[in-house]
Amino acid sequence: MASELIHRNQTTPQSSPNISPGTPSSPVRNWKTPFRYVAQKQRFFFVLVGIAIAALFFNSFPVSTSSLFQELSGGGGGSGLIAGSVSGLGAESSEVTRRVLYEAYTEGFRGRNVAATGKVPLGLKKKNLRIVVTGGAGFVGSHLVDRLIARGDSVIVVDNFFTGRKENLMHHFGNPKFELIRHDVVEPILLEVDQIYHLACPASPVHYKFNPVKTIKTNVVGTLNMLGLAKRVGARFLLTSTSEVYGDPLQHPQVETYWGNVNPIGVRSCYDEGKRTAETLTMDYHRSLGIEVRIARIFNTYGPRMCIDDGRVVSNFVAQALRKEPMTVYGDGKQTRSFQYVSDLVEGLIRLMEGDHVGPFNLGNPGEFTMLELAEVVQEAIDPNAKIEFRPNTEDDPHKRKPDISKAKQLLGWEPTISLRKGLPLMVSDFRQRIFGTPKTLIGGGATA
Numbered sequence: 001m002a003s004e005l006i007h008r009n010q011t012t013p014q015s016s017p018n019i020s021p022g023t024p025s026s027p028v029r030n031w032k033t034p035f036r037y038v039a040q041k042q043r044f045f046f047v048l049v050g051i052a053i054a055a056l057f058f059n060s061f062p063v064s065t066s067s068l069f070q071e072l073s074g075g076g077g078g079s080g081l082i083a084g085s086v087s088g089l090g091a092e093s094s095e096v097t098r099r100v101l102y103e104a105y106t107e108g109f110r111g112r113n114v115a116a117t118g119k120v121p122l123g124l125k126k127k128n129l130r131i132v133v134t135g136g137a138g139f140v141g142s143h144l145v146d147r148l149i150a151r152g153d154s155v156i157v158v159d160n161f162f163t164g165r166k167e168n169l170m171h172h173f174g175n176p177k178f179e180l181i182r183h184d185v186v187e188p189i190l191l192e193v194d195q196i197y198h199l200a201c202p203a204s205p206v207h208y209k210f211n212p213v214k215t216i217k218t219n220v221v222g223t224l225n226m227l228g229l230a231k232r233v234g235a236r237f238l239l240t241s242t243s244e245v246y247g248d249p250l251q252h253p254q255v256e257t258y259w260g261n262v263n264p265i266g267v268r269s270c271y272d273e274g275k276r277t278a279e280t281l282t283m284d285y286h287r288s289l290g291i292e293v294r295i296a297r298i299f300n301t302y303g304p305r306m307c308i309d310d311g312r313v314v315s316n317f318v319a320q321a322l323r324k325e326p327m328t329v330y331g332d333g334k335q336t337r338s339f340q341y342v343s344d345l346v347e348g349l350i351r352l353m354e355g356d357h358v359g360p361f362n363l364g365n366p367g368e369f370t371m372l373e374l375a376e377v378v379q380e381a382i383d384p385n386a387k388i389e390f391r392p393n394t395e396d397d398p399h400k401r402k403p404d405i406s407k408a409k410q411l412l413g414w415e416p417t418i419s420l421r422k423g424l425p426l427m428v429s430d431f432r433q434r435i436f437g438t439p440k441t442l443i444g445g446g447a448t449a
């Protein structure tokens, strides 16, 4: 019945159900019909709107991604979010998306730092370094800190004040680029730094023999802790080793390739063997873990801020001559040493740290003096009538010590510039002031107290 009704009302054949009643069935008319339909029902307007939205979306997609990455890169969690954003896509599209995201990321990153010209934008300064100096309250360390602060770096001094003094650093208190931490390097410490100058260790025989177990612990455990810090934060590490690693040398002058002649069980071994182990640790961290390291083998150094009465020969002679006491010469006084002024050493340490060579490098003044000759120079600087007193030599005291500095000359472009006769009066002036409290302006080399 239903089918009958349909058939009765139908005016067009069943095979053309989309053609309206009375519509001619020619091909031209059929082609125009969809446009008319679209125009009549305002579909054209919606199509235009759709195209506009799509164009807007595809054009703005890379821009929005780039800004997303700029935000992510600041938080350090970029890579995690990158991975998250591509998950769920096919392998190929993931790859493409990852590349687009990476490019957007690097563009965004570059854009933040470098202007279109490739120069650092106005108002942004070159980044200064953050540097830790262990043992920075000591003699050498405090002079090194002065130089680093003067060139604009931020310096953190870590020191337990065993032989160091706050007075050596007081002129930096209040400087926002300077921090002082009382800390023993035998305990680990975490600091965010770019470079580590590791000096912490008592350096004079009087001090390192005072508590030999602590001395070797400082050299071994302290160095391990600082190397661990370098590894953790990716800092460059410089070890201040010593000419004592050559022991009582059988080769003269000493070249870095000489392995030394050291007594492993003597009273000085806590220092000599401690420093040798520190060198070993430094090289092992370098070779096996890729840590950037530098090794300096320092020869006798003198200058202002040395510990008075620390048993080192220059400070001993100067303090004794100033106090009108006889200068103590151990043995026959014919054993030789070379003496380097502290500013020369600091220059060498900085060049080594900034340079491309691991070392070890001898840093010392090759000018060689017997103890008796040194006593004469002190007499010239302080008191021509100062007396000399001979005493038996100490155990394991090396007979000769003179650096071969060809390697430092060639690879670091470094050599000492201050002679003993020029440097000693500067030290005498500082000692005179500390012993007698004389104002520095009244001090002159050669004057008597």
Ligand SMILES: NC(=O)c1ccc[n+]([C@@H]2O[C@H](COP(=O)([O-])OP(=O)(O)OC[C@H]3O[C@@H](n4cnc5c(N)ncnc54)[C@H](O)[C@@H]3O)[C@@H](O)[C@H]2O)c1
Pocket: 134, 135, 136, 137, 138, 139, 140, 141, 158, 159, 160, 161, 162, 163, 164, 165, 183, 184, 185, 186, 198, 199, 200, 201, 202, 203, 204, 218, 222, 240, 241, 242, 243, 297, 298, 299, 300, 301, 302, 307
């Ligand atoms: N001055 C030299 O002639 C000479 C020669 C060879 C090597 N060196 C090396 O240079 C470095 C500095 O020597 P210096 O002459 O300035 O000696 P220094 O005694 O004046 O300075 C050493 C500093 O290390 C600190 N220190 C010691 N043990 C410590 C620890 N466990 N934790 C934290 N801080 C500690 C001391 O308090 C001091 O401030 C030393 O490593 C020394 O072995 C010096």
